[in-house]
Amino acid sequence: MTDNYPFQAIQIATGRKLCKWLVGCVLVLVASGLAVELLRTTTAEAQVTSASQSNRMLAVAGQITPDTYGLYIVDLENSIITVYGLMPGKPRKFKLMAARNFAYDIQLDEYNTEPSPNEIKRLVLQGRSIAAPPKKRNGARE
Known part of the structure; x- marks a missing residue:
């Protein structure tokens, strides 16, 4: 051994x-x-905004909640947006979550915002009327 x-x-x-x-x-x-x-690249990251050839429709995929992914479809000709969600669970369901005609929404000057567009306009015009600060001379200190 x-x-x-x-x-x-x-x-x-x-x-x-x-x-x-x-x-x-x-x-x-x-x-x-x-x-x-x-x-x-994962499939969720690879979603690309696409439009039809006539640019009438726009489809965008995105995450709605942590568990729900969705598809936003915008009809540009009729000013309608729809939201579909892919619901979690078994079996998974594709569900219409919302639809809205936004034709009148986009005609609003303001809604639920601060400052108002008129206030912004006033501040911009006021800023333009203020003289520019004096320029430094060569070798001069402020």
Whole structure:
């Protein structure tokens, strides 16, 4: 038994090195897979605003709540916006959540805002009438 001792120690050391190499290779493969997955664009990020060829309709996908994704459809010709939601649960349901004609909304000068457009206009005109600050002369200190 004592004659085989040095050979057994060499075999154990070789086995440990092999095991470390295998663990290292697996870690490199896992890290590579994670890097590829992080760099790949997810479907939620890949949503692009699209319009029809006549520019009558506009569709935008987006997140409505943390669990609900939706589709906003804007009919530019008829001034209507609709919101559809993909409801969580089983089975998933595609549900009309809201619809609105915004033709009169966009004709409002102001609604529920501060400061009012007239106040902004007054401040802008007042700012234009104020003289510009004096310029520095060469070598002069203020």
